[in-house]
Amino acid sequence: MSNFTPEIRVIVGAAIVDEGRVLACERSEPAETAGKWEFPGGKVEPGETEREALIRECEEELGVTVEIGIRVGGDVMLGHGRAVLRVYTATLIDGTPKALEHAELRWLTVDELDSVPWLPADAPIVAALPAHLR
Numbered sequence: 332m333s334n335f336t337p338e339i340r341v342i343v344g345a346a347i348v349d350e351g352r353v354l355a356c357e358r359s360e361p362a363e364t365a366g367k368w369e370f371p372g373g374k375v376e377p378g379e380t381e382r383e384a385l386i387r388e389c390e391e392e393l394g395v396t397v398e399i400g401i402r403v404g405g406d407v408m409l410g411h412g413r414a415v416l417r418v419y420t421a422t423l424i425d426g427t428p429k430a431l432e433h434a435e436l437r438w439l440t441v442d443e444l445d446s447v448p449w450l451p452a453d454a455p456i457v458a459a460l461p462a463h464l465r
């Protein structure tokens with residue numbers, strides 16, 4: 332059909348900041364991305380706002396309650412333009428993050444941001460992070 336418009340999924344990530352450090356999470360699956368590091372988050376489901384999706388994902392993946400702040404960096408295209416990644420700052424309201432779905436969690440200072448292999452799409456977001464950690 333000539334009027335077919337493919338759906339663009341929005342993937343949200345939370346840059347959880349605490350005492351000048353950001354929480355980095357090592358993916359455990361699937362095999363193609365296991366061992367790469369990311370911001371906790373995932374797909375925004377129909378009927379959900381981006382902030383609601385982030386709060387839900389942080390509960391599911393880390394067992395914490397977060398408050399969402401401001402955007403970090405710009406939109407990053409994923410999957411040949413089929414999805415877009417949007418990252419927001421977040422702060423912990425309740426709980427201590429646990430690796431419920433990730434292989435490992437690490438709190439990184441601004442000097443440690445490059446110490447883990449981030450998912451490739453996260454590079455521009457990580458580059459924009461220092462301003463939020465100082």
Ligand SMILES: Nc1nc2c([nH]c(=O)n2[C@H]2C[C@H](O)[C@@H](COP(=O)(O)OP(=O)(O)OP(=O)(O)O)O2)c(=O)[nH]1
Nearest residue numbers: 342343344369370371372373374409416450452453
């Ligand atoms: N959560 C997250 N995903 C990222 C980041 N960077 C990046 O390229 N991605 C990609 C990896 C995945 O292909 C996709 C997120 O999918 P996901 O499988 O984690 O999302 P989800 O939790 O909603 O998954 P599911 O319910 O469908 O299993 O976005 C990031 O910083 N955080």
